[in-house]
Amino acid sequence: MLPTETKEQLRDALLACGFSQVGFTDTLPSRHQSYWRAWTNAGYAGEMLWLSTRRELRTGHLGVPELLAGAQTAIVLAVSYNHACNEAGPSDGIIAKYAQGLDYHRVIRSITNRGMKVVEEFIPGSVSRATTDSAPIPERELAVRAGIGWQGRHTNVIVPGFGNYVFLSVILTTALIEPDTPDSKMGNCGGCTKCLQVCPTGALVAPNVLDPRRCISYWTIEAKESIPLEIRPLMGNRIFGCDICIDVCPWNSLASVEQLTAFDWKPSFGALDLGNLFTNLSSDEWFEQTFLGTPVLRTGRAGLRRNVAVAIGNTHDVSLIPVLQVGLNDESGIVREHVEWALEALVTS
Ligand code: B12
Numbered sequence: 426m427l428p429t430e431t432k433e434q435l436r437d438a439l440l441a442c443g444f445s446q447v448g449f450t451d452t453l454p455s456r457h458q459s460y461w462r463a464w465t466n467a468g469y470a471g472e473m474l475w476l477s478t479r480r481e482l483r484t485g486h487l488g489v490p491e492l493l494a495g496a497q498t499a500i501v502l503a504v505s506y507n508h509a510c511n512e513a514g515p516s517d518g519i520i521a522k523y524a525q526g527l528d529y530h531r532v533i534r535s536i537t538n539r540g541m542k543v544v545e546e547f548i549p550g551s552v553s554r555a556t557t558d559s560a561p562i563p564e565r566e567l568a569v570r571a572g573i574g575w576q577g578r579h580t581n582v583i584v585p586g587f588g589n590y591v592f593l594s595v596i597l598t599t600a601l602i603e604p605d606t607p608d609s610k611m612g613n614c615g616g617c618t619k620c621l622q623v624c625p626t627g628a629l630v631a632p633n634v635l636d637p638r639r640c641i642s643y644w645t646i647e648a649k650e651s652i653p654l655e656i657r658p659l660m661g662n663r664i665f666g667c668d669i670c671i672d673v674c675p676w677n678s679l680a681s682v683e684q685l686t687a688f689d690w691k692p693s694f695g696a697l698d699l700g701n702l703f704t705n706l707s708s709d710e711w712f713e714q715t716f717l718g719t720p721v722l723r724t725g726r727a728g729l730r731r732n733v734a735v736a737i738g739n740t741h742d743v744s745l746i747p748v749l750q751v752g753l754n755d756e757s758g759i760v761r762e763h764v765e766w767a768l769e770a771l772v773t774s
């Protein structure tokens with residue numbers, strides 16, 4: 426076991442790499458197996474089949490060969506991405522805050538790789554592996570176990586001093602480091618239910634339970650198929666991801682604004698003119714150049730144009746009808762179908 430003094434020096438060295446918060450926990454299986462079983466059995470994973478097919482691995486011991494053979498400690502790292510962005514008007518589309526800059530997988534991977542070297546220098550002979558959404562690991566449960574924060578009723582981890590806009594990342598190590606004990610006084614949701622009330626689609630079906638099949642974030646980022654008719658009018662002008670439940674959380678008011686320049690934030694992504702965007706999205710080249718290196722690439726051109734069509738349909742702005750009509754010729758059947766819906770929505774609004 427690493428001596429306490431060395432553990433604290435290691436924590437400081439990791440904070441110096443650029444992390445906002447660092448915590449240590451064990452690599453034992455998930456303490457919420459029955460929750461996971463119920464969640465996947467309810468079909469909540471939707472198209473994200475990897476969440477249910479790899480459930481045993483995702484919720485099991487972290488020291489297995491698929492993750493890191495012999496891992497004894499999970500070092501959980503939080504990086505704040507709270508930054509200023511442009512305010513959207515009624516004819517602007519909103520890209521979620523996390524996606525308004527370079528892909529966090531890339532940025533955090535580079536800081537975490539630095540962190541991994543620090544760990545191996547502190548504990549010679551230890552082996553480590555860094556992950557940020559790149560391995561089947563329950564990052565939020567580990568963050569709570571490591572005392573980084575608590576899972577709010579919207580299911581995201583809230584980190585005291587940094588609020589909701591925080592990425593998580595994990596370094597697994599074969600070294601045995603004493604787990605941190607979560608501070609019972611760190612904070613909690615108390616009697617608040619703001620996030621549950623504000624979610625426009627009712628995706629938060631109970632406190633701490635998200636049904637992604639109703640979540641705007643899932644439909645605008647992960648899903649390749651047609652967006653359900655009942656969800657479309659509720660999406661408003663969210664064109665990639667959704668921050669509604671995390672934005673309303675009172676714990677953000679106490680959060681510091683961290684500006685890790687490596688993310689190269691693009692504040693304009695918080696308010697993109699829907700008409701211009703829809704027109705430009707006829708071109709694969711324009712899409713790839715504009716969103717190069719950002720998480721938005723994940724939807725593909727057609728996926729984003731599908732989302733923008735829905736957002737235009739929700740504007741009630743009939744001046745956008747001619748702009749939309751051009752999309753009836755889009756090569757993607759999914760885009761054409763959503764354009765038809767949006768035209769209908771504008772005509773009947
Ligand atoms: C799949 C996924 C999604 C899906 C599903 C989200 C979900 N809530 O499950 C979708 C596409 C909807 C999504 C959306 C978003 N995501 Co996402 N997502 C993931 C991913 C890859 C896996 C999550 C997962 O395993 N879900 C399955 C469920 C069962 O797991 P869980 O909710 O964590 O469940 C645990 C707890 O609920 C706990 N539990 C059980 N019972 C109880 C009871 C109580 C009282 C408590 C407190 C806990 C608890 O046990 C469960 C098992 O560990 C993680 C990365 C990772 N590897 O963890 C990122 C991750 C969760 N996402 C992240 C982000 C930033 C987002 C968005 C904010 C992006 C956006 N702006 O659009 C939204 C937020 C939506 C929301 N309200 O959660 C961050 C969250 C960071 C944080 N501070 O928590 C993560 C950790 C990525 C990262 N590395 O930073 N995401």
Ligand code: SF4
Pocket residue numbers: 579623624625626627628629635639640641642667668669670671
């Ligand atoms: S991300 Fe949006 S749609 Fe999903 S639960 Fe939160 S408020 Fe609801």
Ligand code: SF4
Pocket residue numbers: 577578579613614615617618619620621670673674675676
């Ligand atoms: S909005 Fe309220 S209930 Fe929701 S996570 Fe924040 S404090 Fe908890």
